[in-house]
Structure formats: structure tokens, C-alpha cells
Amino acid sequence: MRRRKDTRTERAQPAGMTDTALPSRLLLAEARVPRYTSYPTAAQFGPLEEATYRRWLTEQVSPGDSLSLYVHVPFCRDLCWYCACHTRPTRSAARIEAYLGALLAEAGQLAEALPAHGGIAHLHLGGGTPSILGPEGLRALVGLLRERFGLRPGAELAIELAPRLFDAPLAGTLGELGFTRASLGVQDIDLEIQRRIGRPQPVEQVAEAARMLRAAGIAGVNIDLMYGLPGQTEDHVAASARFAAGLGADRLAVFGYAHLPSARPHQRAIDAALLPGAAARMAQAERAERELVAAGYVALGLDHFARPEDPLAIAAAEGRLRRNFQGYTTDAAPVLLGLGASAIGSLPGGFAQNLVDERRYAEAVAAGHLPVAHGLAVTVEDRLRGNLIERLMCDFALDLDLDRPEAAAVIRDALPRLVELEGEGLVRRGPGRLEVTPLGRRFVRQVAACFDVHAGAAAARYSVAV
Numbered sequence: 001m002r003r004r005k006d007t008r009t010e011r012a013q014p015a016g017m018t019d020t021a022l023p024s025r026l027l028l029a030e031a032r033v034p035r036y037t038s039y040p041t042a043a044q045f046g047p048l049e050e051a052t053y054r055r056w057l058t059e060q061v062s063p064g065d066s067l068s069l070y071v072h073v074p075f076c077r078d079l080c081w082y083c084a085c086h087t088r089p090t091r092s093a094a095r096i097e098a099y100l101g102a103l104l105a106e107a108g109q110l111a112e113a114l115p116a117h118g119g120i121a122h123l124h125l126g127g128g129t130p131s132i133l134g135p136e137g138l139r140a141l142v143g144l145l146r147e148r149f150g151l152r153p154g155a156e157l158a159i160e161l162a163p164r165l166f167d168a169p170l171a172g173t174l175g176e177l178g179f180t181r182a183s184l185g186v187q188d189i190d191l192e193i194q195r196r197i198g199r200p201q202p203v204e205q206v207a208e209a210a211r212m213l214r215a216a217g218i219a220g221v222n223i224d225l226m227y228g229l230p231g232q233t234e235d236h237v238a239a240s241a242r243f244a245a246g247l248g249a250d251r252l253a254v255f256g257y258a259h260l261p262s263a264r265p266h267q268r269a270i271d272a273a274l275l276p277g278a279a280a281r282m283a284q285a286e287r288a289e290r291e292l293v294a295a296g297y298v299a300l301g302l303d304h305f306a307r308p309e310d311p312l313a314i315a316a317a318e319g320r321l322r323r324n325f326q327g328y329t330t331d332a333a334p335v336l337l338g339l340g341a342s343a344i345g346s347l348p349g350g351f352a353q354n355l356v357d358e359r360r361y362a363e364a365v366a367a368g369h370l371p372v373a374h375g376l377a378v379t380v381e382d383r384l385r386g387n388l389i390e391r392l393m394c395d396f397a398l399d400l401d402l403d404r405p406e407a408a409a410v411i412r413d414a415l416p417r418l419v420e421l422e423g424e425g426l427v428r429r430g431p432g433r434l435e436v437t438p439l440g441r442r443f444v445r446q447v448a449a450c451f452d453v454h455a456g457a458a459a460a461r462y463s464v465a466v
């Protein structure tokens, strides 16, 4: 098995404020590039016929294949101003119940459309706030998925949680249903920063949520933090990182805030004048990393951290880390199926995304359709580029297979840009190998973009690189 070097000593490097190449790196940090949770990215999706999706399911799922299932719940009690998810604020129990009905119907229709398969290895409930379904809704959903798809032994059942909408009965339900992992959105523990992003959430609430999860037997607790928020400083980020480590989180993600108010009008509530600039964002990301590494976490990929004994850290050390729409994962299932409005699935033949609008989604399901609307059939070249990008995002290194003509053409294509990044000190080329330097790791999305034929075409839709 391939082992990558322990990143703890390599990654934690100061922001490089005395470095003469800093201005050009700041330009790179401000460039807009995809997060590469897939390649091609959703920006390249076009219309997809239901018949094509049904054909992929029948032809590309085999009896031995384990399934990964993503279920999207597009509702939150309130909308956080920084949010980048497909979600709507609601307090209507009837609306949530109607959506649950559509989800259950879609799950039944999808189960019927599938040939024999090996059952669910990973189930991820995301949103939005999936716990808004409540204990009864979650029981109905997970019960139906178990019955219609089957769970493989040792399957991971994960859910995203908002600490503000969490209580002991819900924790108990998750425990009963066999959930193994929960992610708590924290972002920043400072009340003033929370006020500036429309997400008041006292630390006591987060600590209590983590305690309830552990008490309910949910072994994996993830915490999500952010940098680049309005008025945020390095000290805010450091305090939040120390708090999360103090709670004993098994995994952490530290995401940069992406301010795209033209695409997400609710972000206009955020005071853009208070947003940190590129140098401050880089310093914040690096400070979070230093704090978490000092607390014993291993830095993984672009923005994740895990305890050294956590399966994610082990997968990274063994070159088995994967990246999908949920970020870094150990999930190696060849088939990812999306359930719910806007959910995206991935099959060997391509990507399929459900209707985004919740009402149109429910109408399509009620009419007996698999409610796909967008997607992309991938070519051999797309797969090749996608694999190179995924390995770069996960391993910070690539074996360059120049013996295969198709691979050699893709690499030749990327070369002029790679040479430029080498000049910036961000990558290093050796015989048959490309490595992202410790300095370049923060810019790995830029390195990955060298292999992306679409990069630049939809730049306005992407967040800044750091």
C-alpha cells in the first residue's frame, strides 16, 4: 500500500508574508476555481433524460456492487446568511411531511429501477437540516431504505446536524436507527461573528449536542468550521479550532467562506466590507491548521483533519482517500445514488441530478418518474482527467503515466500551466511524477485546474481558491 508522508510537519507553514512571490500567490488565491468534489463539475451539467438514467442503472449496477446513497432534505428552520446549500427556510410541518412522502415514494421507485446489487455501504443524510424530519420522519425514511435497499454489515450511516435543532429524543432516535456518524455545523464560536452571519448558536448548545450524540452511542462526531467570515480574525479561528478539538471531534472540516451574492442573494445580508482579504484568509486557514495539528489531528487534503486513528486519516496515509460531493471520504462504492430534490448521483456512465425545485421534484415523483433533470454522460477522457484531479486533491501527488497515449495527451495539455505553477514553487515535477509542494497544498485546486478543460468557462460560479 502506498503511504504518503505524515503531513503534520510539512503543512503547517506560516503565511509567507516575507516571501517575494507573495503578490502572485495572492492573485492565485483570489482566482475562482472549482472545489472538485466531482469532475466534470456540476457547472458542466446539461439536460439529462430519465431514460438515460434508467439505462445507466440497469446496465451499470452489478450484483456485487455496494451502494452509496445520498438523501437531500432541502429545509432549515432559519437560513444562515453564508449558506451555499440547496435549502429553504420553513416552519411548515405540512410542507416537510409532503416532502418526506415524496422522498419515500422516490426511494421505492429507485429500488424498483435497480437490478440486483450489494446493498448500502454508505448512507448520508444531508441538506439543509435532515433532522427537521423529526424522529418519526427519520424512522420512516431509514426503515424504508433498509427494507428496499438493504444495509451491508458495517455500513456507515451519517447525518448532518444543526445543533440548534437537536435534542435528546432526536439523539436517541439516531442511536436506535444505527447512525454511526454525525456532523455538527459550528463555523465560529464567537457570538459577534455568529451575529454577522445570521447563525446565533451558543457554545453550550454545541457541547450539549456532542454530549447527546456520544450518549446515544454515535461514535463518530464531525465538526465543521469556517474561515473568511465577516470580521473574523486569526484569533477567532484559533479559538474555534481549540474548542472543537476540546470537544473531542473525530474529524473536522475547515472551509473558506465563499461570498457569491449574485448566485446566493441571501448572502447580501453579510457586510462585504468586513470580509477578510486574500492574505488574511490564507493566514486564518493556516492558523486553524496549526492549532488542530498541535491538538493531535492529521491534516488531510484541502481542508479536513482527523484523529490519527480515524479511518479517514488511515485511508489518507494509505493512499485510499476519496473525494465525492460530500467532500473527503473513505467511501469507495462504485455507485452513488442521489435521493431528494437537487441530489446528485454518480454512476460509471455519468452524473445525474434531480430536479432542484422541491415542488417540481415532488410532482415528478408523484407521476411515477425518477425525477432526474440534469447530468452529464462522461467520456473516457473525462474519467481520466477526473481520476488525476481526485488523486491530486487527495494525495497531493500523481504518477504520470506517459506510456498510455490518452494519459500522455492529457498531461501534455496541462504542462504549460504546470510549468508556471512550478515557477511559483507550488509543484515539483520529477520523472513520471508530479508533487504538490508543501507551499502549494493550499493551492491544490489551482493545480487540479491544470487538468480541467472547462476551468475558466464558468469561473464566476466558483469560490476563490483559498
Ligand code: SF4
Residues within 6 Å of the ligand: 075, 076, 078, 079, 080, 082, 083, 084, 085, 087, 127, 128, 129, 162, 185
Ligand atoms: S443550517 Fe446549514 S444548510 Fe441550513 S441554512 Fe444554515 S448553513 Fe445552510
